Amino acid sequence: MTIIQNHSDTQLPYQNQYQSVQADAFHGAGSSDIDELIQGNPKLWRGCDMAGQGMHGRSTGFPQLDAILPGRGWPEKGLMEVITPHWGMGELQLLIPLMRSIVEQGKWILWISPPYLLYAPALVQAGINTDQVLVVKLDTSCKDALWSMEKALQTENCGLVLAWQNWLPTKVLRRLQLAADTGDTLGVLFKHHDSEHSPSPIRLKIQDSYSENVSFNESEVTVIKARGNFRSLSANINLYQQA
């Protein structure tokens, strides 16, 4: 334990809570023998280095994001919140690699009341089989949408459930979380506003990136909360690799 502290104090800038940390910074700094020793031991927990906590997540397809998520990727099951100030900020691009891997597993993706029409040619371009995509229409009542979401999360055939719901009480979120745990399913809630007390294990935010520069491609993705992580980390990711 002492070794870790010494190491962290000297090498890692984890005291600064608000500094946005590039994942590459860790790897650049830790080339010493001690670092190797620590990285090699899965039983050690190191507060700020998410990358060092083994590989039990599903890769996000974005190395920079993997580096700041516990388990180096999306969790296998549970609830996740993606917060964007508007719809269409790249939140779906963020999940495309995940969707692809889920479809390849033979599981289904359920879209619950998406705000716009889901465009099939784009799915085909992204390599997602449209046969395994189901959409619950937008004009479904909130109650029915939540009911469908719970049922879908409990069903093992659905690998991913995407829902667009802005305000959900904590009680409902807890219930969805339980459903996701029973069905081994990942649920993603898309929202406009962050709520601090949300029980979801992962909350991500895609920031407005003000830039006049047209060629500037990177969006800033912040992990506001992730179970196993004690502060927010962010990474700049080029979400529109395909586009």
Add this chain to the structure above:
Amino acid sequence: MKDPDSEAQLPLPSLAPESGAQIIQLPARAKDLSREQSPSAAASKESIKPIAKRTRSNSLWYALYLPQLKEEESAQQKKYLDQLAELMQSVSSTVSFHPQALICEVRSSLKYFSGIDVIHQKLQKLIVEQLQQWNLADSFSYAASPTISGSLLLARSGHNALVHRQENLRSALGQLSTDVLDLNKEQRRRLHNMGIRYLRDIWRLPSDGLCKRFGSSFVNQLNRALGKAAEPTHNYVPPPTFVASYDLPYELENLDRLLPIADELLAQVCDFLRRRDLSTSSLIFSLSHEKRDSTEVSIGLRVASRSQQHLMLLLETHFDKLSIPAPVVAIKVEVKRLDAFFAKSDSLLKEEASGSASYSDRNLIQFMEQLQARLGENHVKSVSNAAQHCPEDASLQLDYSEKPSRGGRTIMPAEATANPRPLWLLQEPKQLNINKGRLFHRKPIAIVSGPERIETHWWSGVDVCRDYYIAREHSGSRLWIYREKNGKKNWYLHGFFA
């Protein structure tokens, strides 16, 4: 529905002694027995004889011959006969089909109806009514005798005769013309050349010679008519139906309380299905109210099932959404459709995700049914792409039920997919403003790449002629925008790359 011969398994000692004699006289059987005269065969002969005899001499077959059906097609004939057979079930439990004729066993119901006349009147009324309903001639001929073929021949001749005892059959049938027999042209010609006009002429001929000249089937036909040979029949089996109901001891307003009772009824349904090796794809629950029309809950399944758990789950889902106008006093369940049951065998080893596709498909179907039961048929859509140039038409939203099967998917031509397409498409393109010389949505927009010209539908009058660009809003989101080539050359937002 039981075959008379299987009924004969019942030992009836009181009838046994007097009936022993006749069966030995059957020529075919006597021959068989002489061939294998082992002690066991002799022993079994003693036990079987009286039984077979009893059914033969004691039954009375009422035949109904409808010559007007001859002109109908065979499928239509079968349909008519099926319905008439259902009517005939009101007097007898054994109804069998013959060409243009139906035959039922009435000896067993003679006492109940107090005589053959009553039975005949009852049937006549029912059948004439039914025939009139179909706009068919309402006449038919009938006859009753101790053998099926005998009754059939008598009815065909139009004699409307009643022969009570088997001994009298020979003389009764003897009066009939040979035309009533099922013969081919050659046989008919030969009979005519031999100077045989009536059946009684045949009775005088030796059966060995007849067998040689006309074949054994001809002799068998006569033997059956006289009660000397067994008469296998094709009996009418009514289609299985299931209706069960339960009267509540007190009125119920809470549907949750009704669920245990519905569960009981479903258990009966599933039991019924299991016994007949069937499954169902449509059920109707009706909840009766005092002084009101009953509420009906119809449960439809995509894949026929007989799983109580699954049906219960669907019912619960329906009940969740149901509002009843009044308290429920009784509940009834009816199976609307019966399907064959296809069992799936479990694999020996518990397989991982890749192997258990059929199982998971079934799970998914159950989930979809539940979803549709709750949300309504057209709220769950599947998406599919179509080879269309017009961006709006390139993506289809289909109902889950009309989804094309796997593999039959239309695949977009490669050149059309080369250009990036957005994940979100707006229902209606939204016009963009121009602010200080720059395109503006929520924030200023800068064009990243383009244009991609899409020109189509020129033949339909509302031609589409647009230059599409990929643009970047200053908040960071990627937009799919276009400019009209014609008209006011306005800019529109059509989608988000999201």
